[in-house]
Amino acid sequence: MTIRKVHILFIILLMFAGNGFVLGQKKKNSDKNLREAEFYFTEGEKYYILEDYAKALVLFQKSLDTGPDNATVYFKIGQIYSQSSELDKALTNAKKAVDLDDKNKYFYVLLADIYTQMGNFPEAAKVYEDLVSKIEKTEIYLFELAALYLYQQRYDDALSTYNRIEDSYGVSEEISFQKQKIYLQLNQPDKALAEGDKLISTFPGEEGYVLKQAEILIHNKQDAQAKKYLNEYLTENPDGYQSRMVLAELKRRNDDYPGALEDLKVIFKNPDYNPDNKVQLLAEYRSELTAEQLLQFATPLAEILVDVHPEVADAHIIYGDLLQQANKPEQSVKNYKAAI
Known part of the structure; x- marks a missing residue:
């Protein structure tokens, strides 16, 4: 091999050796930065749990300085700013977290909450829509979305969202009652009644739905x-x-x-039905009915009342009052004495 060929080969070997050194050095630096970022994050989380948010914020920021693309760190910083009502800063960090990782539901929830605190309900609704469409098994957040639509009086969107909830969870009292309220607000009683019929057929025997x-x-x-x-x-x-x-x-x-x-x-005649409720009903009749109506309609009930609940003084008093207004003074006095 000539001296010239040896010289060229030596230069090539130096080039490869130099590149290997640079790549190795970069890897070492990267590993070091990663360890530092993880250290600062762990320390920041510790202070966050202890509710020392000022120290936590400093440490989270240091973690970002050494590892700038960590979505979770942006999320934690957004939480701190949100809790301290620095909503513009909170919004910036929460949006960055979602941009870096759009598969974490908690990032969306924080972002929507910040928009809600700012009174920007349309944007909050968009965030929940994105959340439910991009991440599986997040239908529970449709409740939040429906509430936002209701607050904005976007009734058609709210109804559509409640229907999506029903598709996921089935017929429920909460959803049907909410839909009934909307239909009544829209002056659509037939649709409200249809919702009630659905509840009655799904849960037969539930008196509240009939009422x-x-x-x-x-x-x-x-x-x-x-x-x-x-x-x-x-x-x-x-x-x-x-x-x-x-x-x-x-x-x-x-x-x-x-x-x-x-x-x-x-x-x-039912002894288990609260006697106070019976007394209250008769008291209402006392102020509403004529003397003739009291005699024919209310006093028979009062007689049953004192027979079923002889130990309740108010039962005798209301019976006495009704008899007095019905022009039966002697019987009235008899019941007042029984009350005493």
Whole structure:
């Protein structure tokens, strides 16, 4: 081999050796930076847990200085600024966290919360939409999205979101009641009633759902239809005292005092039904009914009341009051004495 060829080979070997040294040095520096970034983050998390947010912020920032593309560090810094109401800084860091890692649901939740705190509800809603569309098994956040739409009075979007929730979780009282409120707000009682029917068919025997239907119908001056719901329920559930009470009031309001009296007798004869509620109802009748109506309608109930609850002084007092207004003074005094 000539001297010239040896010289060229020596230069090539030096070049490869130099490159290897540089690459090795870069790797060492990278590993060192990674360890430093992890150290600062761990220390920052420790102070965050101890609620020393000032020290935590300094350490998280140092972690970013040595490892600038760590989405979790931006998230933690965003949390600190959010808690201290420095919302512009919080927003910048939360957006950076999502940009670096769009598969972490907690980053989206923080970003949406910051937008909500800032009163920017449309942007908050967009964040939740992105979250649910990009990450599986995050349907629980549809509740937050629906609430944001409701707050903005975006009723169609809210209804659509509640339907998505139903698709994921099935029929529920909470969702159906929310949809009923929206339909009533939009003056669509038929759709509100359809939601109620869905609840009744899904959960038969639940008195509250029947009462809600009756309430909507009565409010819309459909007493006959309300009676139908109540009678159907009472046929299967004769101990539905709330339904029977509403039915009795509907009958009384339509001057069917005999029918109302028969329903109320069933309630008043039940010793387990709270006597205070019975007394309260008779007190309302005392101020609403004529003397003749009191005698024919209210005093028979008061008589049952004192028979079933002889130990309740208020029962005797209200009976005495009703008899006095019905021009029965001697019987009235007798009950006042019993109360004493």
